[in-house]
Amino acid sequence: MKWTTGAGLTAAALLASTGLASAEGKLNIFNWGNYTSPELIEKFKKEYDVDVTVTDYDSNDTALAKVKAGGHGFDIVVPSHSYMPIWINEGLLLESRPDQMENFEHMSDRWKDVDWDPGRRFSVPWQWGTTGMAVNTSVYDGDPNTSAIFMDPPEELVGKVNVVPEMIDVMNLAIRYVGGEPCTSDREVLRKTRDAMMAARDKWMSMDYGTTEKLAAGDMVASVNWNGSTLRARMQNPDIVYGYPREGYPLWMDSAAVLADAQNPENAKLFLNFIMDPENAAMISNFARYANGIDGSEQYMAEDMKGAPEIDVPEEFQSAGAFNPSCPPEVQQMYTQIWTQLQK
Template sequence: MKKTLILSAVAALIAGAAHAEGELNIYNWGNYTNPDLIKKFEEAYDVKVTITDYDSNTTALTKVEAGGHGFDIVVPSNGYVKIFIDKGLLLETRPDQMENFKNMDPTWVNVGWDMGRHYTVPWQWGSTGVAVNTSTYSGDINTSAIFLDPPAELAGKINVVPEMADVMAMAIYYVGGTDSCTEDKEILKKARDVLVAAKPSWLSMDYGTTDKLSSGEWVASVNWNGSTFRARLANPTVQYGYPVEGYPLWMDSVAVLADAKNVENAKLFQNFIMDPENAAMISAFARYSNGIMGSDAFMPADMKTAPEINPPAELAAAGKFAEACPKAVQDIHTAIWTELQK
């Protein structure tokens, strides 16, 4: 009896493995994947997709590195793509040789984290700037002074999202640094001083920005463009500012893991999302740009003109992609961050 049980268990395992041909396990940020897109992919290729959420690049990296995760696809941010590649965690799937690659915006082909796109396909990209309720403050909002040297109308009602890398980068740009991972102690010291001096004017350091900005609980916040977009749809007085001193850009890219079990399906998915119509579905859900040419035509009308998605030309250049900083610089950032929140 026991033997039959074991045998049938083994049989089930083998059957399970064989069945895996029609599966795809995606490991992506939470509340980021359009369910309609997944449904379309499942129906087109007869593949069962499972999505698992993570909340930070470090979480994703740690879990993938530990192994035994069962994921096929991961969607790390720009700086982390390079770390994933350097650690040998990604499969060289050559998206640049895929059928739909012709749709990729040339701007995003030769990027620092994946030159020539040998590993990854853009998912979404956006910026971290400042959101301001213009019914409270009508001055210039295209500056980090909104939270680093706040005008009197805003003081005490400002939120700063607790994203260490973004906030440190903005402070460094604000005091004249050009590289967010600079080792220049003078710049770092100035960045610390400006943060410590500004902190008493902040109300909180919290997430959940979309809702609290539109409700007026916060009149200004360091925030992401897509989130500010959603806040503006609920409350038209919320506007997005692109700090002229410099602001971080980010792009999350779809990569296939080196130990993926469903490599062919994962490649199909990479190709699938380079189709303009499908890329538009990604953006319609989370409200960020995607990097695929021609996807505009399939986007909801309100995205084509949204100032949060289309930066004014003179401010577009101030956006910079940040790398993940080396350990020594990271330690300084953490020390400053701790001092800020002590």
């Protein structure tokens, strides 16, 4: 009998505590690792008296799989643009109407009406950037603005190039290098791409993440890499430069959105509005070193980011950059086949 009473009490206590857990004043953010400024979170906590938890993911697919499985308890997610239509079409996002929020006026016109979220009815820019080449000029001082850095490495870089294992980005860089269009299913182009990549991969050193530290330390002297990561590497090692492949390179944008099954949708909406404030958007950029898409945030940005060649795309290379479209599943399958061949 005693046992039963004890169990009853425990159950009651459990119920009570879970009851507390779903009470107001909470926000659970699901974001890429090493991407959320702690300063920003601190400020949001103070301003709205909300308890914030940040959980990391390492790829769009991981995030999508977790949220689709349900029972995750997250309120905010930050998918890349090419995944945004999937999130919206699968009904995973709440139509939180950022376009009607108070701080929407600060969003750059360029990002107010985008293909992946027309009219910004679901999402708010978090950060955007480019995928290009990082090169250590003390090893190779030739032109870094070409995908030949990894598709046909110059002699100095043979056996020393790293390629980030980000399938879609790398495939699109390679396809554009051989003269095709992103997400193409043209077999001739794909055959050319595969052959070129198979020939190139023997000249690569690795296919690994963690490029910032390794570029800075000299473990990697060239890599397919993201612009912000390259900027962070350059701040520790001035020999690093960032190249924009003139054959074509991908642009990307990660945007924050509220989940359809969010436990704290009101706090989540507050957060979306909060990060459209230029001062707060600057905090995001100062942490991860990418541009944010909010006008007026520049004045709050760290000195070393202003006019940084990794952030401000030079005039002559602007036209070569394009957003990766969301590839159809059958194209994704062909890419995976080539990708597996590449790493066999």
